[in-house]
Every structure is written in C-alpha cells, then in structure tokens.
Amino acid sequence: MRFVHTSDWHLGRTFHGVELLDDQRRALSHLAAVVAEESADVVIVAGDVYDRSVPSADAVRVYDEGLAEIAEAGAQIVITSGNHDSATRLGAGSGFAAAGGLHLRTSVATIADPVVFTDDHGEIAVYGIPYLEPDTARRELGVEDSRGHAGVLTAAMDRIRTDLAGRSSRSVVVAHAFVVGGVATGSERSISVGGVETVAAETFSGVDYVALGHLHSPQQLTPSVRYSGSLLPYSFGERSHSKSIWIVDLDADGIAEVRARDLPIVRGLTSLTGTLGDLLADADLAAAEDHYVEASLTDPIRPVDAMRRLRERFPFAVHVQWERPHVGDGVDYRSRVHGRTDAQIVASFVADVRNAANATERDLIDRGLRAVVGEPEADGDDGGELVLFEIEPDVAASA
Incomplete structure (x- = not known):
C-alpha cells in the first residue's frame, strides 16, 4: 500500500491580514495531482484541517473541493482533528462519510x-488519535491523575497496542502532538498545559509508522516517526522551508520506503531591508514582485504612505516597518538629558519616534508644557533664554 502523509492545512488562515483561501485551493489541487502521479491509495491528514474551530463558509467550500479532487485522483482519506479544529464539527457525519472513502477520527x-x-x-490498520486536551481527555481515557500530554497520549497508545495485539496487521498511527526533537517554526499555536506540551517519540512505539501533525516544517524524528509540515508557509520564518509531503510505501514487513515529495511554491515569501527609494528602484528585486513581501525601511525620516507606495511595485506586500537608523554615541540616558529643558527632551523624543518637529510643532510643545508647569522664567544672565525647568538626573533615569 502507498499512502501520502500530510497535515496542517489551516484552511481559512490569513497571512498578515491577507486572505489565503485561493492559495490554499491551489495547494490542495497540487496535492491531488501528486496523489494521481504517485498512484497513492490513501491520503492521511494529521490534524489542523481548519485554522479555527468555527470555519467560514468559504473555508468549508475549499475543504469540500479539495477532498473531491483527492478522491477523484483515486485515494481514500483519513483525517484526524488538531488543536485548531472543532472535533465535533469536523467529525460530523463520519459514519456516512466512511462509505464514500472519507474516514474521520475525531473522538476518544x-x-x-x-x-x-x-x-x-x-491488512493495514490505521489508527487516528485526535488532538487530546489533557484536562478533558484524561477523564475519558481513565487517567485522571495525568496533567500533561504525555499521560493522555500514553493512555491512547495503550488502547491502540491492546487492539493491535489481537490483529495480524501492519499499523499506522496518525496523531497531532508536539514530540520531543521536533522544531517549531513560530507559526504554530502553543498546546502547552501547565508548561508541559511535549511527549517522547517512544510514546508511539510498537507501530510501523507514525504520521504526525502540528509542527509546520517537514522533519524526521526517527525513521518511522515524522512530521509532514504544512502545505503552505504561514510565517516569514518559513520562507526558506521547502514544503513537502511524505510518500510512504508498506510491504509485507512494514515500511518499505519513505521519501519526500516537494510541493510547488504557490507564492514565495521575501523579506526586504533598505530605504523605500532603493526598494522601489532596485532591478535585482524583480523576482519578489509576485511574492508576499515584508519590508524593513531604513530611511532617516519615516516615509509617508509607505505601504501604498511599496505596493505599487510589490502588490502582495503585507507588512512594513520603519527602523530609524540608530547612531550610538556611548552616552547613557541620564547623561543625555542632564542640563536639558523639558521642551528639548520632548522635541528629542518626537524626533526619535517620528522625525524632527517643525516650528509649529515646537510651539505646540512649548504651549503644552506651559499648561503643565506654568510660564517659563527668563534667565537674567543671558538676556532671556527660556527654561521651563531642568530635569534632575535621578528623575530622568527613572522615567
């Protein structure tokens, strides 16, 4: 038997506020094409089908279309629920769906x-372990003293091993968990409970292959315990990842071969740094014009309407931030404010977070300070320099 191991579709997710359903629809079409090319018998989805427990109608539509394409490619489908899914909603109609080749495993x-x-x-027995929330699953599993993921997953695997002992079958376990040795990308939602969210790979001993979901990069923990990762990158931290799925062949003795099959890039991710003018003019950045782009601008003065201008060249820009160039002078804050007036300190703050105040803005600063501390006094020694009051070094240091 040949099966495809995938997970973490996260249908309905947004990327910095940008809707991804069109990209996800294309990714599922690519998956179905791989299923057909590989003549796969079964597709496994190890949780987080949706990005939220109550998915939008459009997300459900993309899910339905994706399943239809995979079924048309000739494969049956086994799906478990993840920590983003509603197990009850995802599992609705599971008995009826199984007759059509869609096998849902969403309950203890x-x-x-x-x-x-x-x-x-x-025979090949495929067991599905849905995401198990320890505080609720421990009661259903009869391990009420357990407080972490290791306890409930161990109890789940004990049930599986007991059932498997009465069969003469090769075995596959599908689970949604954070296994020790796995590397997170930063776009996963934490599943920690009481600070303990990881379980050991040995928890899943006794079966031929373990198809894991939750972590978004493909990785091998042992030859038989693997994460497939997400179909799409969901953070700029994943821009260097090659998204893939595992193609798993079973023979009479268990695993015959496991190999990665790269998925096409739906839309690339690019992080840019430089002044706005340079980013808009640099011919070497042409390849990024069709990518999702995040930009760190280094202009000495914050550019006006930066995102609109950036999107004139990079229409899929999703995030921009201004990083004002910092000129370190080796002087600590207490020394920098010593001897300076309130007006000077406020004006310096405005320049740090935006750009230098103009004459009208400096006048507003002066008037605001007068309203707080009263009229300024003239210094008789220099013929009229205005000083509101001088901030004391100890006060400045604690500000």
Whole structure:
C-alpha cells in the first residue's frame, strides 16, 4: 500500500491580514495531482484541517473541493482533528462519510477503532488519535491523575497496542502532538498545559509508522516517526522551508520506503531591508514582485504612505516597518538629558519616534508644557533664554 502523509492545512488562515483561501485551493489541487502521479491509495491528514474551530463558509467550500479532487485522483482519506479544529464539527457525519472513502477520527471513543485497508500482503490498520486536551481527555481515557500530554497520549497508545495485539496487521498511527526533537517554526499555536506540551517519540512505539501533525516544517524524528509540515508557509520564518509531503510505501514487513515529495511554491515569501527609494528602484528585486513581501525601511525620516507606495511595485506586500537608523554615541540616558529643558527632551523624543518637529510643532510643545508647569522664567544672565525647568538626573533615569 502507498499512502501520502500530510497535515496542517489551516484552511481559512490569513497571512498578515491577507486572505489565503485561493492559495490554499491551489495547494490542495497540487496535492491531488501528486496523489494521481504517485498512484497513492490513501491520503492521511494529521490534524489542523481548519485554522479555527468555527470555519467560514468559504473555508468549508475549499475543504469540500479539495477532498473531491483527492478522491477523484483515486485515494481514500483519513483525517484526524488538531488543536485548531472543532472535533465535533469536523467529525460530523463520519459514519456516512466512511462509505464514500472519507474516514474521520475525531473522538476518544474511536482511538482504538482503526480504519482497515488491505493490500496483497494483508491488512493495514490505521489508527487516528485526535488532538487530546489533557484536562478533558484524561477523564475519558481513565487517567485522571495525568496533567500533561504525555499521560493522555500514553493512555491512547495503550488502547491502540491492546487492539493491535489481537490483529495480524501492519499499523499506522496518525496523531497531532508536539514530540520531543521536533522544531517549531513560530507559526504554530502553543498546546502547552501547565508548561508541559511535549511527549517522547517512544510514546508511539510498537507501530510501523507514525504520521504526525502540528509542527509546520517537514522533519524526521526517527525513521518511522515524522512530521509532514504544512502545505503552505504561514510565517516569514518559513520562507526558506521547502514544503513537502511524505510518500510512504508498506510491504509485507512494514515500511518499505519513505521519501519526500516537494510541493510547488504557490507564492514565495521575501523579506526586504533598505530605504523605500532603493526598494522601489532596485532591478535585482524583480523576482519578489509576485511574492508576499515584508519590508524593513531604513530611511532617516519615516516615509509617508509607505505601504501604498511599496505596493505599487510589490502588490502582495503585507507588512512594513520603519527602523530609524540608530547612531550610538556611548552616552547613557541620564547623561543625555542632564542640563536639558523639558521642551528639548520632548522635541528629542518626537524626533526619535517620528522625525524632527517643525516650528509649529515646537510651539505646540512649548504651549503644552506651559499648561503643565506654568510660564517659563527668563534667565537674567543671558538676556532671556527660556527654561521651563531642568530635569534632575535621578528623575530622568527613572522615567
């Protein structure tokens, strides 16, 4: 039997406020094309089908279309729920769906009830472990003293191993968890409970292959325990990742071969740094014009309407920030404010966070300070320099 291991579709997710459903629809079409090319028998989805527990109608539509394409490509489908999904909603109609080749495993009650496939070598039992929230799952699993993920997942695997002992089957476990040795990308939602969210890979011992979901980069923890990662990158921290799925072949003895199959890039991610003028003019950045772009601007003065101007060249720009060049002078804050007036300190603050105040703005600063501390006094020694009051070094240091 040949199956495809995938996970973390996160249908309905946005990227810096930009809707991704069109990209996700294309990614699922690419997945279906791979299923057809590989003549895969089964597609496994290890949780986080949706990005939120109550998905939008459009997200459900993309899900339905994606399943139809995969089924048309010739594969049956096994899906478990992740921490982003509503297990109840995702699992609705599971008994009816199974008749059409869609096998949903979203409850504790079905953990030891495998989907059984057959090939020339006999049976393959595919067990689905939905995301288990320790505080609720521990009661259903009969381990009420357990407080972390390790306890409930161990109890789930004990049920699976007990069922498997009565079968003469090769076995696959599908689970949504954070396994020790896995590397997060930063776009995953934490599943920590009481500070303990990880479980050991040994928790899943006794089965031929473990198809994991939750972490968004493809990775191998052991030859038989792997994450497939997400279909799309969901943070700029993933811009260097090659998204892929695992193609797993089982023979009479278990795993015959596991290989990665790269997925096409739907839309690239690019991080740019420089002045706005340079980014708009640099011919070497032409390849980024069709990418999602984040830009760190280094102009000495904050550019006006930077995002609109950036999108004139990079229409898929999603994030821009201004990083005012810092000129370190080695002087600490206490020394820098010593001897300076309130008006000078406020004007310096305005320049630091935006740009230098103009004459009208300096007048507004003076008037505002007068309203707080009263009229300024003239210094008789220099014939009229205005001083509102001088901030004391100790006060400035604690500000």
